[in-house]
Amino acid sequence: MPDTAALPGVQEAVALGLTPAEYELIVDKLGRAPNQVELAMFSLLWSEHCAYKHSRKLLRQLPTEGPYLLMGPGENAGAVDVGGGLACAFKVESHNHPSAVEPFQGAATGVGGILRDVFAVGARPIAVLDSLRFGEPSSGRSRYLLDRAVAGIGHYGNSIGVPTVGGEVYFEGPYEQNCLINAMCLGLAPHERLTRSAAAGPGNVLVLMGASTGRDGIGGASVLASAELDEADESKRPSVQIGDPFEEKKVMECCLELLDRDLLVSLQDLGAAGLTSSAAEMASKGGVGIDVDVARVPLREAGMEAFEIMVSESQERMLAVVEPARVDEVLEACARWEILGAPIGEVTASGHLRVLRDGAVEGDVPVAALVDDCPLYDLEPARPSAPIYPPPPRTLDATGPRETLLALLASPNLASRRPLFEQYDAIVQSRTVRRPEQADAAVLVLPGGGALAVSIDGNGRRVACDPYRGAVEAVLECAANLACAGAEPLGLTNCLNFGNPERPHVAWQLSEAIRGLADACRALDVPVVGGNVSLYNEGAEGPIYPTPVVGMVGRLPDAARAGRLGFARAGDAIALAGPFAPRIAGSELAKLRGEPLPHELDDIDVAAVRAAQEAVREAVRAGEISSAHDVAEGGLAVALAEACIGGGVGARIELKGDETRLFGEAPGGFVLSGPAGALAALAERMPLEIVGEVGGEALEIGGFAVPVADLRAVWAGGLAPLFP
Amino acid sequence: MKFGVVRFPGSCDEVDAQLAASRVGEAVLLWHGDRDLQGVDAVIVPGGFSYGDYLRVGAIARFAPVMEEVVEFARAGGPVLGICNGFQVLCEAGLLPGALLPNAGLRFVCRDVDLVVEDAATPFTRACTPGDRMTIPVKHTTGRYHLPPDGDVRVVLRYAPGHNPNGSEGDVAAVASAAGNVFGLMPHPEHAVDPLTGSTDGLKVFESLARVPAGA
Structure with missing residues (x-):
């Protein structure tokens, strides 16, 4: 261990986003003060983004059981049975804060991240949808964010050969500073290929696959995603990751081949908080420990500190647990797909996540302390006594029904989305039976002639009017879109985009919206298979409209009769x-x-x-x-x-x-x-x-x-x- | 008729091309690193983003080991079909004249376009008649065809008036080698073979090829 004189203290902890009380709790759990690498790991896993510490209690209301459910919340993506021995894995995730700082890379890596979540469970990604919110297009900033975010989504999805089949975009003043970029991905897998992320088998080898590890994206989850945006956003650009869809394409094909050949015990993507989060999650789910030797991690630059390697958010990386006898075959497949594959550690029976460098221990933390012991906070919701949001600017003076209709059709929230979706490949993989603007939901044909229908919906302004009923409406809207395509809902994923939950009125919006989602899902008998919470979406002007985004997957028996x-x-x-x-x-x-x-x-x-x-x-x-x-x-x-x-x-x-x-x-x-x-x-x-x-x-x-x-x-x- | 579809790192539409070719014959995938065409009767260089489109579209793929075999196969008169990124690769490999430049609009564009058949004498269009219109999707960022300096090119398909999605010179959508056995096009015929997913006009390209006697 490094000598104690150099240990960081509570001030460093606060600078990394922890509260003084959380720091004291860490000291208590460890029985000593954490060193630098340990504190860095705690600061990320105990961040809002990773620990859901302000939302986890509320999320327990959501129904997670259903007749078609194969894999519920807790895995990289949930999955439902779609018949014919096939499973559909799907999930929606936000990449709001990075996109507000650097929209092209923020949106691109948002797509990259959700794709990894889906192939991490063994499913081949077959479709992407996106849900976007910007300020009014009269604003230059909004036009810039829109243009670059759409280009980023297209760059990643098009290059990797996964069609972008649907989505939605709305323009409202409260998103001016804090745009929303939510990306949803669906994947298909034979039931038996569905893969969980729990590490198992002490002595098994941890193999890191894909890109090398650099200094990009360090602290992205805690610095960007768990605090409000402010004027100094420019200085946060180094916290935004850079995406390489070509690398991810190779990683995806390699992982799917490895799973087909049954060479992996478990698989997990590296997202927010990088290796720390992936290793801790895999160890926690398997009830085991993990040793990681940072000296064995392929690096982009020399001289990286242990904590940097452990929290780097370099993209296009996957972590697998492999039986020792299978390691050579795995590394050969990595070489054939021209990606890096490196054994970087092993599963242990210790229940600890240990960070080693050339065998010397640089950090040693109980997995349970990292993953399970983050304090969960109760919100203090209060219905606001006065309106939170100003009336939108008046842009229509027309009086007659004809003029009103034409004005509505031309308005940014209703006009044709073709200028956006033409920038996305909607047809690769030869499944797309209904493209955007042909039906209310996208329809994808399955082997055997049945089909999936999928839609993503959410109307923040309606939720701002009435968080409970607005959230109910989002679920009903999504189900209505499926019904128009002829599909029955099988499962739902959601992304909860809200402001700062420590403010009572945002806490009220969040609590009411989750209650609405839960009631609507129960009323429709649709389980929630997983999702994502994005809080602290605020600018200097105040919070965004509360925006629960709902993605729903349904099934219809005959693709030829899709609505x-x-x-x-x-x-x-x-x-x-x-x-x-x-x-x-x-x-x-x-x-x-x-x-x-x-x-x-x-x-x-x-x-x-x-x-x-x-x-x-x-x-x-x-x-x-x-x-x-x-x-x-x-x-x-x-x-x-x-x-x-x-x-x-x-x-x-x-x-x-x-x-x-x-x-x-x-x-x-x-x-x-x-x-x-x-x-x-x-x-x-x-x-x-x-x-x-x-x-x-x-x-x-x-x-x-x-x-x-x-x-x-x-x-x-x-x-x-x-x-x- | 046995088709071979090349798979480079970053290919995206190779399975789609294999499915489309399977409607008229047998189709196998050819690995980029293997100098082995597995005895196929026709080669398809598919769409996608080979090698991430890095350096310049198609510029790296042309050096793949399998391309040495494809070039030799083409020189011997074997039919080679390059779709989208495959068209770009064939231009880089010197098997087709001209070059593909970034779209005039500088954006990726995915839409159905109408094409007019100009040359129905190639092995890829013999199921068509000159003047036929076909609806086939395009999806690319780098599809603006630029004629070779001498302007000497065998144009096979042109975008119908008002349908040029990328600013190609002379509305050129597809060209062939002088001998006709190498064919490149930006539209994706493999995405227009099933009424369930849209047009079936692209099937004519595969049906044309299937009429070529094996070994020709």
Whole structure:
């Protein structure tokens, strides 16, 4: 051990993000003061990002059991059974803080990280989706973040051969300083290839695979991801990791080959907190100890300290436990794929994580102290007495329904996302049956002709209005998108993006939103298979909108009958279906008019919404209807316009009602088209009203008509200027 | 008909090409480090990001051991199909004239484009008729075709008016060697073979090849 005179003290601990009380607890657990490498490891594993110390208690409310669940929270990714002996592993994760500092690399490595989580469990990544939030596009900073983040996502996903099949993006003032970059990945594996990360078998060898280890990203989890952003962001750039998708492609192919050949005992990716986190997690899950010899870690530069090697967040690295007799075969495969493979330590029975350098002990910590003993904090939630968020700026003065519809279609939150998604390869791997803007969910064909549907959703402004009901709506929206594709939900992953939980009003948002997610998941019988929490998303102006993002995976029996959103056949009847009670308050129209956020949203009859979703799903699966599209932002008129644009055909709508009926928002509504008889049959199962007929070249609603070509032009032109 | 699809480190569409070729024949993967074409009748150099696109697209892959065999195979008249990154590799290897430059828009672009068949006499387009239109997706950042200095090139496919996604000179989407047995295109015919996932027009490229007598 280094001599005690050089030991860091409480001041160093605080500089690394620990509280004085946490430092005292570490001293207590060790029975002595930690040295530099030990303190560095504690500071990361006890950070918010790694320990979930402000959210873990709340997350216990989420249901984690379901009929299709194969692997729940706690592994690198959760997994559900999708039939035919196949499992789908999936997870969503945030990379908000790095992206706010350096958007290209932040977003790129966000994709890289979630891909590793999925192939770490033995699944081949088959799709990526992303959920993005920026400030208003009128801001130069927002346009810069958008442009570079989209380029970064494309750079990584395109280069590695995994299609980006869906996603969402919204622009709201409160994300101006702190953008959100959430990436979700799905992978496929035969059941028997699903791999856990628990280390096992004292004497087994720890093999580090992939890239060499450098000084990049040191302290990323504690410095960047667990504190608010401030003016000095530029100085944090060295804490952002640099991604190399080519390296990851080789690492991915190599790991999948090693798992196919049954050469690994367990596998774990290196993400936040690098080797420290990976080794500690693997040891903790296996109830064993691990020795790591930092002298055996391939380095990018000479002279790196032990603590730097242990906490480096260099990308594209994986840690495997291998039986001694299999090590040579593993290293040969690494050489064939042209990646580094280095035995760097071994599994022990000690229950300690020991850091060695050429055999000499430089740090020795009980695994349980690192992983399990971080204090968990109770929040002190308090509903704010005054509005937290200012009203959005007024950008719409139009009065007539025609002008209002066109303004909504051109608005940043509703306009076509094509300028973004055309920068992503949506088709590699030859599974993509429904691409963006063809259906409400992406659809991927499975061997045997069935398919997966997947969607990612979350509306921060609605959650800001009412954290409980807003979170319920996010789950319902995602399930509605699956229903329109014909899919039944199998499992859900979530990413909770919130501000500083030590503030009572943010604590209230977080507690209420998690309660809403839990209730909605229970009501739909959808388990949460895993997820991620990102806190401290604040700038000098205050917190972001509370943004729970929900990713849901579903299954449909026949890919050929996957739903479409566009009207398909002239002469089809058009129905507004579902328990739909729209309101202008909290809607996109209210935003464009600069109206303040309401203090709550309407109560939701979740059981009725679920019944409607099931009816829509069955009708789509049976091939009885021609199109299905859920009514979301912009309300019924926008949903009708999107269905016209999607199908390249007009519609004549007879609609009784006012502005609220046209543009109001609420969960539970669907625009369906099909033979009148099929819709009449559906009316037995759900509220349903025939509102018109497909045909012609214009959308006619009551007193006005707009050619579909004009609808398409304003809708397509909304975001295009942001990507000149 | 036995197809061989080359797999470089960083190839992404090799399995897609193998699946597409399997619709008309047998298809195997060829490892970049092996000087062995396994007796195939046609070689496909697939899309993706071989060697990470580092240095310059296709510039490193052309030095892979398997490429020595591919060059020899092409010189002997064997059919070689280069798709996207494969097209770039074949240009770098000197098997096709011209070069691929960064898109005029400087961004990656993934979309369906319409193509017009100009030359239906190659082994890759013999199932087509001159003037046929085909819808096939593109997805690339470096697909702007630049003619060789003498302008002497056998153009096989052009982007239909209004469909040029990258600023290629003369709307060139695909070219062939003078003898016609080496063919490179930026669009991905292997992603247009199944009605479930979109157009099936790309199948014509594979069907054309399958009509070539084995050993020709």
